[in-house]
Amino acid sequence: MSSTSQKHRNFVAEPMGEKPVTDLAGVGEVLGKRLDTAGFDKAYVVLGQFLVLKKDKELFQEWMKETCSANSKQSADCYQCLKDWCDEFL
Amino acid sequence: MADQVDSMSDAELRTKLAEHGFPIMPITASTRNLLVKKLKLVLDNKSKPRNSVDSKVENRRSLARYSSGEESDLDTTSNVKEKRGRRATTGGAMLPPVNKAKRQPVKKGSPVKQDSDKGSESEEDKPPVRTHEEVETVTTRRVTRTYATNDQDDYETGSDSDVDTGKKTSSPFRSNSRSSDYISSTLPTVDAATSPPKTSLFSRPSISPGFSSTLSSSDHLNSIRSRLGLTSTLGDKPSVSSYKPSFPSSSYQASTDEVESPYLSNFTRRLSALKNEQKPMSYVDRDTNNGSTILSRRSYITGVPRSDDYKTANDKKFLKNNLVSLALVVLVALFFFCLFFMYIVKKNDITSVVDDQNSVIPICQLNIPNNRPGINCVPKEQVSYAKDLLKVIHPELTSLAAAYKCGTPGVMPYLTEREIIDIANARAGSVDISQCRTDLNNLQVLIVNNPRWGLSVVQLKNLYTKDVDYTPIISTDIVVQQRNKGSVALALTDPSTPLSCFLINTLYSAGSTLILVGLLALLLLGLQRFYSYYMRYQKRKSEEIYSMVEQIIEVISQETEDSGEPYISVDHVRDTLISPQNREKMASVWDAAVKFIQRNESRVRMEVQSVDGEDCRVWRWISAHSSPKRNAAWQGQAFETQEGSVNNLTVSPTPCLKIRHMFDKNDTNPNLRTVIQDAILEKCGERCNILHIDIERMSCCVYVKCATPADAGVVYRSLHGWWYEGNLITVKYLHLERYMQRFPNSPSVGPYLKSSRQRRSNWEE
Numbered sequence: 001m002s003s004t005s006q007k008h009r010n011f012v013a014e015p016m017g018e019k020p021v022t023d024l025a026g027v028g029e030v031l032g033k034r035l036d037t038a039g040f041d042k043a044y045v046v047l048g049q050f051l052v053l054k055k056d057k058e059l060f061q062e063w064m065k066e067t068c069s070a071n072s073k074q075s076a077d078c079y080q081c082l083k084d085w086c087d088e089f090l
Numbered sequence: 091m092a093d094q095v096d097s098m099s100d101a102e103l104r105t106k107l108a109e110h111g112f113p114i115m116p117i118t119a120s121t122r123n124l125l126v127k128k129l130k131l132v133l134d135n136k137s138k139p140r141n142s143v144d145s146k147v148e149n150r151r152s153l154a155r156y157s158s159g160e161e162s163d164l165d166t167t168s169n170v171k172e173k174r175g176r177r178a179t180t181g182g183a184m185l186p187p188v189n190k191a192k193r194q195p196v197k198k199g200s201p202v203k204q205d206s207d208k209g210s211e212s213e214e215d216k217p218p219v220r221t222h223e224e225v226e227t228v229t230t231r232r233v234t235r236t237y238a239t240n241d242q243d244d245y246e247t248g249s250d251s252d253v254d255t256g257k258k259t260s261s262p263f264r265s266n267s268r269s270s271d272y273i274s275s276t277l278p279t280v281d282a283a284t285s286p287p288k289t290s291l292f293s294r295p296s297i298s299p300g301f302s303s304t305l306s307s308s309d310h311l312n313s314i315r316s317r318l319g320l321t322s323t324l325g326d327k328p329s330v331s332s333y334k335p336s337f338p339s340s341s342y343q344a345s346t347d348e349v350e351s352p353y354l355s356n357f358t359r360r361l362s363a364l365k366n367e368q369k370p371m372s373y374v375d376r377d378t379n380n381g382s383t384i385l386s387r388r389s390y391i392t393g394v395p396r397s398d399d400y401k402t403a404n405d406k407k408f409l410k411n412n413l414v415s416l417a418l419v420v421l422v423a424l425f426f427f428c429l430f431f432m433y434i435v436k437k438n439d440i441t442s443v444v445d446d447q448n449s450v451i452p453i454c455q456l457n458i459p460n461n462r463p464g465i466n467c468v469p470k471e472q473v474s475y476a477k478d479l480l481k482v483i484h485p486e487l488t489s490l491a492a493a494y495k496c497g498t499p500g501v502m503p504y505l506t507e508r509e510i511i512d513i514a515n516a517r518a519g520s521v522d523i524s525q526c527r528t529d530l531n532n533l534q535v536l537i538v539n540n541p542r543w544g545l546s547v548v549q550l551k552n553l554y555t556k557d558v559d560y561t562p563i564i565s566t567d568i569v570v571q572q573r574n575k576g577s578v579a580l581a582l583t584d585p586s587t588p589l590s591c592f593l594i595n596t597l598y599s600a601g602s603t604l605i606l607v608g609l610l611a612l613l614l615l616g617l618q619r620f621y622s623y624y625m626r627y628q629k630r631k632s633e634e635i636y637s638m639v640e641q642i643i644e645v646i647s648q649e650t651e652d653s654g655e656p657y658i659s660v661d662h663v664r665d666t667l668i669s670p671q672n673r674e675k676m677a678s679v680w681d682a683a684v685k686f687i688q689r690n691e692s693r694v695r696m697e698v699q700s701v702d703g704e705d706c707r708v709w710r711w712i713s714a715h716s717s718p719k720r721n722a723a724w725q726g727q728a729f730e731t732q733e734g735s736v737n738n739l740t741v742s743p744t745p746c747l748k749i750r751h752m753f754d755k756n757d758t759n760p761n762l763r764t765v766i767q768d769a770i771l772e773k774c775g776e777r778c779n780i781l782h783i784d785i786e787r788m789s790c791c792v793y794v795k796c797a798t799p800a801d802a803g804v805v806y807r808s809l810h811g812w813w814y815e816g817n818l819i820t821v822k823y824l825h826l827e828r829y830m831q832r833f834p835n836s837p838s839v840g841p842y843l844k845s846s847r848q849r850r851s852n853w854e855e
Contacts, residue, residue: 049120049121052118052121053115053121054115059115063124
């Protein structure tokens with residue numbers, strides 16, 4: 001797990017509460033703005049989508065790509081971040 | 091097709107996705123778009139030959155999920171759908187029909203269909219096939235497999251009909267046309283250029299004999315006959331086996347083969363098992379067709395009972411042979427036993443020995459002057475009397491000898507003259523004693539002259555004791571001399587021991603030997619037990635003594651350090667360590683420990699001191715490092731950290747600190763954490779509140795968390811730049827988040843840490 005980013009570790013370390021979507025690993029300023037306009041303003045909304053897609057990596061990455069035109073690294077980071085968070089807290 | 095997918099309802103979309111192996115998931119406003127796109131992508135890829143996306147989709151489904159291909163197709167609609175989906179993907183060309191209304195436009199729309207249309211015969215047979223599609227799925231797979239494994243056209247159709255005869259439920263025509271349909275539709279994915287001629291070749295069985303030159307005419311006949319739904323005859327078998335060597339390896343069908351074979355081997359096994367139940371004769375055909383797995387299984391199944399039969403038969407046979415030889419052995423044993431028995435009986439039969447003609451009988455003759463009847467010769471008319479007497483006393487003698495051998499008390503193995511005369515009197519009634527006496531004398535002469543009678547005249551050594559001690563007499567002269575003394579007796583020269591006595595004697599001696607051995611073993615065991623117990627006792631004792639010594643030294647070092655007096659009374663130490671009820675019991679241990687300390691402990695010296703006006707033995711603690719440890723640990727400051735110095739931060743930003751170089755990497759002290767904690771707390775614990783101290787051995791860092799940033803500043807100033815055990819310490823502030831990340835369980839509110847020494851003093855109070 002040493003390869004995970006600091007942002008990832010920070011997010012996974014505690015319940016997400018009301019964290020903004022930009023706190024997700026792989027989601028920066030630009031992607032955050034795009035997601036916000038698409039209605040995904042909080043991290044928990046993205047989590048909802050993640051869960052609706054049944055934690056399927058392929059579909060989630062596809063969705064990320066479609067919604068905020070994230071590249072595969074960004075979407076994979078975000079997926080891993082949510083998955084680890086779910087493993088920890090769900 | 092694209093707008094068709096777009097206009098689908100949620101339920102339709104879900105069904106469609108499930109067919110293509112996607113997990114069923116809720117279709118919401120946000121996911122619908124995504125799923126529709128995915129489905130389109132898959133459908134597009136379906137129409138092309140397999141590419142990376144298609145294989146990816148295939149990988150999504152687990153093989154195990156679909157390996158239940160043999161379950162009945164009449165189960166549920168979902169099962170059927172799954173199967174169709176699988177066939178469609180592995181075939182790579184056929185679109186799975188969802189329902190009948192929808193299938194037609196889809197088929198028309200696919201470019202593949204045009205290829206399959208070239209197989210002309212299949213087209214006419216399609217309508218009946220469709221109606222039976224669910225049933226026919228199994229057959230189709232079988233056909234695909236045979237096609238994949240063999241390149242020979244005729245063989246393929248032949249084995250196809252084989253399946254039909256086995257299955258019996260499905261009409262051969264239907265399955266035949268079905269197979270051709272299937273093949274024609276799969277071929278374009280493999281080799282588009284060569285497909286048209288091959289398709290026609292496969293779909294028309296009437297042409298195939300012309301192409302296969304290796305087959306004999308009877309084979310054709312058989313294949314055609316079986317194609318027409320007849321049961322396979324015996325003539326089928328050689329034809330099938332003759333195909334075998336002529337198989338070329340199929341190269342262009344490799345991928346299809348790979349996908350199909352796991353299902354099919356499973357399926358064919360089931361099928362053959364089914365066949366085995368129904369029709370054992372055709373089983374052989376299946377074996378030659380289906381390859382090694384079934385062949386081995388069959389041989390296993392039939393092999394087991396056969397070997398069992400053989401085994402039981404062999405057992406019976408063996409018993410039979412054994413009976414004869416056993417009887418022979420028993421007969422021989424009986425024969426030898428009889429011989430032995432007869433020998434024994436013969437030996438004991440005295441009459442036959444006595445009446446033997448070879449006996450030396452000295453007859454008294456008048457013309458020989460030395461002859462004296464009863465001394466060295468016997469009058470002729472009295473020989474028979476003497477022999478009779480012998481016959482009378484011999485059983486007595488035998489029984490006496492046996493009794494003596496058996497150890498009956500008070501029995502002698504001989505008969506004295508007096509006893510013989512008494513016996514003779516008892517037997518013969520009123521026979522006068524002088525006559526008996528004469529007969530006895532004659533008998534003695536005869537016995538001396540005939541040693542082979544097994545009797546001897548003996549001379550008793552001492553008459554009046556019970557000792558059995560005699561010597562045989564070999565000349566008649568001595569007999570006469572001894573006769574006057576009355577110490578002559580008759581005895582058996584070689585008395586045989588009766589069997590029972592022999593057994594008893596043997597048992598007795600064996601038993602006594604056993605008892606002796608047992609006693610010895612017991613003795614040895616006891617010795618060994620005692621020795622081990624003793625060793626254990628010694629070990630325990632020495633362990634007790636060592637632990638006692640350790641306790642004593644601990645107490646001495648503690649007490650002398652705490653009380654300030656350099657010595658401590660021996661009795662006081664004893665009373666501290668041993669509770670009153672154990673004092674008597676532990677006296678020996680205590681004495682041994684005291685002696686041990688006196689001899690082997692250099693740090694403790696025993697001397698006599700006057701304690702409270704009374705002389706008593708005391709232990710003086712002569713420690714090598716008598717000065718307290720903490721003074722040695724903190725060795726002074728390297729640079730100034732107080733107010734106003736350049737090294738002093740005016741504001742302490744966080745309550746957490748990271749201290750470097752307090753210990754080495756190779757410091758293996760298990761109590762290192764406590765030692766470091768004590769060192770820090772004793773250095774600055776009174777002036778600040780520390781919540782948590784921990785060490786990390788890998789990076790040689792000590793982490794300190796204080797109650798407030800001000801406390802951290804105190805710690806910083808009192809530790810930074812100090813020498814600790816030869817190392818210069820550096821202290822840095824650490825973000826609280828970092829600290830919490832590293833030690834999530836560290837406390838954030840009091841109680842504050844205290845050094846172990848302080849804690850101890852608290853307890854004592």
